[in-house]
Amino acid sequence: MRHIFKKHNVILAALLLTSANVYSWETMPENAPTPADNPTTPEKVTLGKMLFFDPRFSSTGTVSCNSCHNVMEGGDDSRAFSMGVHGQLGGRSAPTVWNSAFHSVQFWDGRAASLEEQAKGPVVNPVEMGMSDIEKAMDRVRIIPGYKAYFDAAFSGSNTMSVDNAARAVAAYERTLITRNSPFDRYINGDKKALTEQQVRGMGLFQANGCQACHSGPAFNGPAMPAGTGFYSKFPTFADSPYTEKYDLLKDKGRADVTKSDADLYQFRVPTLRNIADTAPYFHNGSVRNLNEAVKVMAKTQLNNDISDNDAVDIAAFLVSLSGEYPEMIMPRLPPTPGTTILMD
Numbered sequence: 001m002r003h004i005f006k007k008h009n010v011i012l013a014a015l016l017l018t019s020a021n022v023y024s025w026e027t028m029p030e031n032a033p034t035p036a037d038n039p040t041t042p043e044k045v046t047l048g049k050m051l052f053f054d055p056r057f058s059s060t061g062t063v064s065c066n067s068c069h070n071v072m073e074g075g076d077d078s079r080a081f082s083m084g085v086h087g088q089l090g091g092r093s094a095p096t097v098w099n100s101a102f103h104s105v106q107f108w109d110g111r112a113a114s115l116e117e118q119a120k121g122p123v124v125n126p127v128e129m130g131m132s133d134i135e136k137a138m139d140r141v142r143i144i145p146g147y148k149a150y151f152d153a154a155f156s157g158s159n160t161m162s163v164d165n166a167a168r169a170v171a172a173y174e175r176t177l178i179t180r181n182s183p184f185d186r187y188i189n190g191d192k193k194a195l196t197e198q199q200v201r202g203m204g205l206f207q208a209n210g211c212q213a214c215h216s217g218p219a220f221n222g223p224a225m226p227a228g229t230g231f232y233s234k235f236p237t238f239a240d241s242p243y244t245e246k247y248d249l250l251k252d253k254g255r256a257d258v259t260k261s262d263a264d265l266y267q268f269r270v271p272t273l274r275n276i277a278d279t280a281p282y283f284h285n286g287s288v289r290n291l292n293e294a295v296k297v298m299a300k301t302q303l304n305n306d307i308s309d310n311d312a313v314d315i316a317a318f319l320v321s322l323s324g325e326y327p328e329m330i331m332p333r334l335p336p337t338p339g340t341t342i343l344m345d
């Protein structure tokens, strides 16, 4: 019996060793996964960017996608809860749109299977852009004379100004929001000076603590999954820590709200850690203000590791190295409505 036990341990150790090796470090690819039925074209990207910045199809005419996903900065709004029309607050923190194309499903709970599907949500969300009906929002776009030429350039057919085409254009634009060539990427590509000693130490600690069990792959959001299939984890996995109460971690039921299944209670899609230094506050409820603390919370709630302050600081320093080069964003010129406003119904 003893002998068998020993042998078992050896196998376990071997398994652990190989599983540690499974997670290779991956650099950011040039292009994001793209669905066959919506290839990215320059015409779609141009139109999608205009729509992303246009507040006129929100109920008040004041809220655009960029209001909560500021691509001039980290692609989020720096707030715990986003603020939509009439100053209303939502119940979750806005994730970044930078590199969101590398997620196989969208939203903290994975409820949208694609960027195309996601783009329609905020328009009719009462506390985001607040339109009563997605076709009414599209009517606002249709009424703006200058938009037709852009839809016709991007799409074929007689009725190019459809909700689905608008969503396709926004998704195509979002697939260009990729940040590459971070210090981490340069380090992996052979530039050993790209990381500081502290960051290299943090990288080792990230690996040794097992963070890659969830945060692997080029976007640090887990293994590549088929489009529409999410990679989820329970948060908190180890709920028996002071953090659970301190940061109110059992309030939001996560994916269970979508599937109504207890098996999905507190399951959240594993988020990207790319540019994580630029997207505080952290977690779905934006409850943690700084990155060092977020690292400690993760180590405890996901791995049951009590890590020292020094280790947390080193890991956070490594995470800073995941901030890549943001392509320059030039604000688009939006087509006007000469001599009239479309905002008085």
Ligand code: HEC
Pocket: 052, 063, 064, 065, 066, 067, 068, 069, 082, 083, 084, 085, 090, 092, 093, 094, 095, 096, 097, 100, 103, 105, 106, 107, 108, 109, 115, 118, 119, 120, 122, 123, 127, 128, 129, 170, 174
């Ligand atoms: C009022 C603020 C607000 C506005 C306006 C807004 N969003 Fe968001 N967005 C959020 C929040 C909050 C979430 C997370 C919601 C959740 O997971 O339940 C989110 C999630 C997303 C995601 C998913 C990212 C991920 O990692 O899962 C994408 C992509 C996105 N929004 C794009 C858009 C686009 C495109 C528009 C415009 C059509 C838009 N958003 C308008 C606040 C906003």
Ligand code: HEC
Pocket: 108, 206, 209, 210, 211, 212, 213, 214, 215, 232, 233, 234, 235, 237, 268, 269, 270, 271, 272, 273, 276, 279, 281, 282, 283, 284, 285, 294, 295, 298, 299, 302, 303, 315
């Ligand atoms: C068992 C899976 C798992 C492990 C292991 C894990 N994470 Fe996470 N991580 C998640 C999930 C799920 C979330 C999203 C939590 C939420 O809903 O707010 C997350 C969120 C984060 C965030 C905040 C992201 C944001 O946009 O707010 C950071 C930072 C982070 N993890 C770092 C780490 C570090 C560092 C480690 C190792 C010490 C680690 N994670 C280990 C699953 C994991």
